[in-house]
Amino acid sequence: MRKIMEQQKLAKPQAAQIAETITNAVMEHRLAPGSKLSESRMAEAFKVSRTKINQALVMLAENGLVKKLPNRGYFVSSPGVAEAKEIFAMRNLLEPAIIRGVITHANKADIKRLKAHLVAEKLAREQSNRRAIIRLSGDFHMLLASMCGNRYIDKQMAELCPLTCLIIALYDVPNTPACPEDEHDNIVAAIEAGDEAKAIALMQHHLAHIENALNLDGASDIDEVDWEAILR
Ligand SMILES: [Zn+2]
Incomplete structure:
Protein backbone atom coordinates (compact mmCIF):
# COMPACT_ATOMS: atom_id res chain seq x y z
CA MET A 1 0.00 0.00 0.00
CA ARG A 2 2.76 2.39 0.98
CA LYS A 3 4.48 1.67 -2.31
CA ILE A 4 1.34 2.58 -4.26
CA MET A 5 1.04 5.84 -2.33
CA GLU A 6 4.67 6.63 -3.01
CA GLN A 7 4.16 5.94 -6.68
CA GLN A 8 1.14 8.24 -6.68
CA LYS A 9 3.19 10.95 -5.07
CA LEU A 10 5.83 10.62 -7.74
CA ALA A 11 3.26 10.53 -10.55
CA LYS A 12 2.89 13.56 -12.76
CA PRO A 13 -0.09 15.76 -11.84
CA GLN A 14 -3.40 14.82 -13.41
CA ALA A 15 -5.52 17.34 -15.30
CA ALA A 16 -7.81 17.83 -12.27
CA GLN A 17 -4.80 18.58 -10.05
CA ILE A 18 -3.46 21.08 -12.58
CA ALA A 19 -6.89 22.72 -12.71
CA GLU A 20 -6.89 22.92 -8.91
CA THR A 21 -3.40 24.47 -8.82
CA ILE A 22 -4.54 27.14 -11.28
CA THR A 23 -7.75 27.76 -9.28
CA ASN A 24 -5.68 28.19 -6.09
CA ALA A 25 -3.33 30.58 -7.88
CA VAL A 26 -6.37 32.67 -8.88
CA MET A 27 -7.80 32.48 -5.33
CA GLU A 28 -4.48 33.72 -3.95
CA HIS A 29 -4.20 36.49 -6.57
CA ARG A 30 -0.96 35.00 -7.93
CA LEU A 31 -2.54 34.64 -11.35
CA ALA A 32 -4.01 37.88 -12.65
CA PRO A 33 -7.25 38.22 -14.59
CA GLY A 34 -6.60 38.41 -18.32
CA SER A 35 -3.28 36.50 -18.15
CA LYS A 36 -2.51 34.43 -21.23
CA LEU A 37 -2.25 30.72 -20.43
CA SER A 38 0.37 29.44 -22.85
CA GLU A 39 -0.08 25.68 -23.15
CA SER A 40 3.55 25.04 -24.10
CA ARG A 41 4.88 27.13 -21.19
CA MET A 42 2.51 25.40 -18.79
CA ALA A 43 3.45 21.93 -20.08
CA GLU A 44 7.07 22.83 -19.43
CA ALA A 45 6.42 24.16 -15.91
CA PHE A 46 4.11 21.30 -14.83
CA LYS A 47 6.34 18.75 -16.61
CA VAL A 48 3.37 17.15 -18.37
CA SER A 49 2.14 16.84 -21.95
CA ARG A 50 0.25 19.65 -23.67
CA THR A 51 -2.72 17.27 -23.93
CA LYS A 52 -2.98 17.15 -20.14
CA ILE A 53 -2.69 20.94 -19.90
CA ASN A 54 -5.43 21.22 -22.50
CA GLN A 55 -7.70 18.89 -20.48
CA ALA A 56 -7.16 21.07 -17.39
CA LEU A 57 -7.95 24.24 -19.36
CA VAL A 58 -11.15 22.72 -20.76
CA MET A 59 -12.25 21.92 -17.17
CA LEU A 60 -11.54 25.49 -16.07
CA ALA A 61 -13.34 26.92 -19.10
CA GLU A 62 -16.45 24.93 -18.12
CA ASN A 63 -16.71 26.78 -14.82
CA GLY A 64 -15.82 30.15 -16.35
CA LEU A 65 -12.45 30.66 -14.69
CA VAL A 66 -10.66 30.71 -18.04
CA LYS A 67 -11.86 31.70 -21.50
CA LYS A 68 -10.81 30.40 -24.90
CA LEU A 69 -10.48 33.06 -27.57
CA PRO A 70 -10.57 31.96 -31.23
CA ASN A 71 -7.04 31.65 -32.68
CA ARG A 72 -5.53 33.15 -29.53
CA GLY A 73 -5.78 30.37 -26.97
CA TYR A 74 -6.72 30.40 -23.29
CA PHE A 75 -6.77 33.38 -20.92
CA VAL A 76 -7.71 33.79 -17.25
CA SER A 77 -11.22 35.29 -17.31
CA SER A 78 -11.48 38.97 -16.71
CA PRO A 79 -15.07 39.60 -15.61
CA GLY A 80 -16.46 42.97 -16.64
CA ALA A 213 -15.28 48.10 -1.28
CA LEU A 214 -14.71 47.42 -4.99
CA ASN A 215 -13.78 50.15 -7.36
CA LEU A 216 -15.90 49.06 -10.29
CA ASP A 217 -14.37 51.72 -12.57
CA GLY A 218 -10.85 50.42 -11.98
CA ALA A 219 -8.70 48.35 -14.27
CA SER A 220 -5.57 46.31 -13.72
CA ASP A 221 -2.42 45.86 -15.76
CA ILE A 222 -1.74 42.42 -17.19
CA ASP A 223 1.74 40.99 -16.88
CA GLU A 224 3.43 37.97 -18.40
CA VAL A 225 2.79 34.86 -16.25
CA ASP A 226 5.76 33.55 -14.26
CA TRP A 227 4.66 29.89 -14.05
CA GLU A 228 7.69 28.76 -12.02
CA ALA A 229 6.85 31.37 -9.35
CA ILE A 230 3.23 30.20 -9.27
CA LEU A 231 4.24 26.54 -8.79
CA ARG A 232 6.83 27.35 -6.14
ZN1 LIG B 1 -16.25 36.53 3.61
Missing part, protein backbone atom coordinates in the same frame (compact mmCIF):
# COMPACT_ATOMS: atom_id res chain seq x y z
CA VAL A 81 -18.41 45.26 -14.33
CA ALA A 82 -21.78 43.83 -15.44
CA GLU A 83 -20.60 40.25 -14.83
CA ALA A 84 -19.14 41.24 -11.47
CA LYS A 85 -22.55 42.61 -10.45
CA GLU A 86 -24.26 39.42 -11.66
CA ILE A 87 -21.90 37.28 -9.58
CA PHE A 88 -22.61 39.32 -6.45
CA ALA A 89 -26.35 39.19 -7.18
CA MET A 90 -26.08 35.37 -7.39
CA ARG A 91 -24.14 35.18 -4.14
CA ASN A 92 -26.74 37.40 -2.48
CA LEU A 93 -29.38 34.89 -3.54
CA LEU A 94 -27.46 31.79 -2.49
CA GLU A 95 -25.75 32.72 0.75
CA PRO A 96 -28.88 33.33 2.87
CA ALA A 97 -30.03 29.86 1.74
CA ILE A 98 -26.62 28.50 2.71
CA ILE A 99 -26.97 29.99 6.22
CA ARG A 100 -30.43 28.42 6.60
CA GLY A 101 -29.06 25.06 5.41
CA VAL A 102 -26.05 25.20 7.71
CA ILE A 103 -28.21 26.01 10.75
CA THR A 104 -30.45 23.05 9.86
CA HIS A 105 -27.76 20.52 8.91
CA ALA A 106 -24.51 21.39 10.65
CA ASN A 107 -23.47 19.13 13.52
CA LYS A 108 -20.96 19.79 16.29
CA ALA A 109 -18.05 18.60 14.14
CA ASP A 110 -19.04 21.11 11.42
CA ILE A 111 -19.10 23.98 13.92
CA LYS A 112 -15.68 22.84 15.10
CA ARG A 113 -14.39 22.92 11.51
CA LEU A 114 -15.77 26.43 11.03
CA LYS A 115 -14.05 27.60 14.21
CA ALA A 116 -10.77 25.97 13.17
CA HIS A 117 -11.07 27.87 9.90
CA LEU A 118 -11.55 31.15 11.80
CA VAL A 119 -8.37 30.41 13.76
CA ALA A 120 -6.48 29.83 10.50
CA GLU A 121 -7.81 33.14 9.14
CA LYS A 122 -6.79 34.96 12.31
CA LEU A 123 -3.29 33.48 12.14
CA ALA A 124 -2.92 34.53 8.50
CA ARG A 125 -3.93 38.08 9.47
CA GLU A 126 -1.48 38.16 12.37
CA GLN A 127 1.28 37.02 10.04
CA SER A 128 0.11 39.52 7.38
CA ASN A 129 0.14 36.60 4.94
CA ARG A 130 -1.89 38.25 2.20
CA ARG A 131 -1.98 35.19 -0.06
CA ALA A 132 -3.33 33.02 2.75
CA ILE A 133 -5.79 35.73 3.86
CA ILE A 134 -7.31 35.96 0.38
CA ARG A 135 -7.50 32.18 -0.15
CA LEU A 136 -8.92 31.49 3.33
CA SER A 137 -11.51 34.26 2.92
CA GLY A 138 -12.86 32.53 -0.19
CA ASP A 139 -12.54 29.09 1.40
CA PHE A 140 -14.73 30.19 4.33
CA HIS A 141 -17.70 30.72 2.01
CA MET A 142 -17.09 27.41 0.21
CA LEU A 143 -16.78 25.61 3.55
CA LEU A 144 -20.16 26.99 4.63
CA ALA A 145 -21.66 25.91 1.28
CA SER A 146 -20.28 22.38 1.76
CA MET A 147 -22.26 22.14 5.02
CA CYS A 148 -25.62 23.43 3.77
CA GLY A 149 -26.95 20.04 2.65
CA ASN A 150 -27.47 21.00 -1.01
CA ARG A 151 -24.84 19.74 -3.45
CA TYR A 152 -26.07 22.02 -6.26
CA ILE A 153 -25.58 25.12 -4.13
CA ASP A 154 -22.19 23.73 -3.10
CA LYS A 155 -21.25 23.29 -6.78
CA GLN A 156 -22.40 26.81 -7.66
CA MET A 157 -20.33 28.30 -4.85
CA ALA A 158 -17.24 26.35 -5.95
CA GLU A 159 -17.64 28.20 -9.25
CA LEU A 160 -18.62 31.62 -7.88
CA CYS A 161 -15.91 31.95 -5.18
CA PRO A 162 -12.86 31.79 -7.52
CA LEU A 163 -14.68 34.19 -9.88
CA THR A 164 -15.25 36.54 -6.93
CA CYS A 165 -11.51 36.37 -6.21
CA LEU A 166 -10.86 37.39 -9.82
CA ILE A 167 -13.25 40.31 -9.41
CA ILE A 168 -11.54 41.37 -6.19
CA ALA A 169 -8.15 41.12 -7.96
CA LEU A 170 -9.49 43.33 -10.75
CA TYR A 171 -11.49 45.89 -8.84
CA ASP A 172 -10.28 45.89 -5.25
CA VAL A 173 -8.70 48.97 -3.79
CA PRO A 174 -5.08 47.80 -3.22
CA ASN A 175 -4.16 46.36 0.18
CA THR A 176 -7.66 45.97 1.55
CA PRO A 177 -8.49 42.47 2.83
CA ALA A 178 -10.76 40.20 0.76
CA CYS A 179 -13.26 39.76 3.60
CA PRO A 180 -13.43 42.43 6.31
CA GLU A 181 -11.97 41.33 9.64
CA ASP A 182 -14.26 39.78 12.32
CA GLU A 183 -17.29 39.50 10.04
CA HIS A 184 -16.77 35.75 9.55
CA ASP A 185 -16.45 35.31 13.34
CA ASN A 186 -19.76 37.09 13.93
CA ILE A 187 -21.51 34.97 11.28
CA VAL A 188 -20.24 31.73 12.86
CA ALA A 189 -21.30 32.92 16.33
CA ALA A 190 -24.85 33.61 15.06
CA ILE A 191 -24.95 30.20 13.31
CA GLU A 192 -23.81 28.45 16.48
CA ALA A 193 -26.49 30.30 18.47
CA GLY A 194 -29.05 29.13 15.89
CA ASP A 195 -30.07 32.74 15.25
CA GLU A 196 -31.04 32.44 11.58
CA ALA A 197 -32.30 36.01 11.11
CA LYS A 198 -29.15 37.50 12.63
CA ALA A 199 -26.77 35.18 10.71
CA ILE A 200 -28.50 36.01 7.40
CA ALA A 201 -28.47 39.76 8.12
CA LEU A 202 -24.74 39.55 8.97
CA MET A 203 -24.01 37.63 5.76
CA GLN A 204 -25.97 40.15 3.63
CA HIS A 205 -24.13 43.00 5.31
CA HIS A 206 -20.83 41.15 4.73
CA LEU A 207 -21.48 40.65 0.99
CA ALA A 208 -22.56 44.28 0.60
CA HIS A 209 -19.39 45.32 2.44
CA ILE A 210 -17.18 43.37 -0.02
CA GLU A 211 -19.06 44.62 -3.09
CA ASN A 212 -19.04 48.23 -1.91
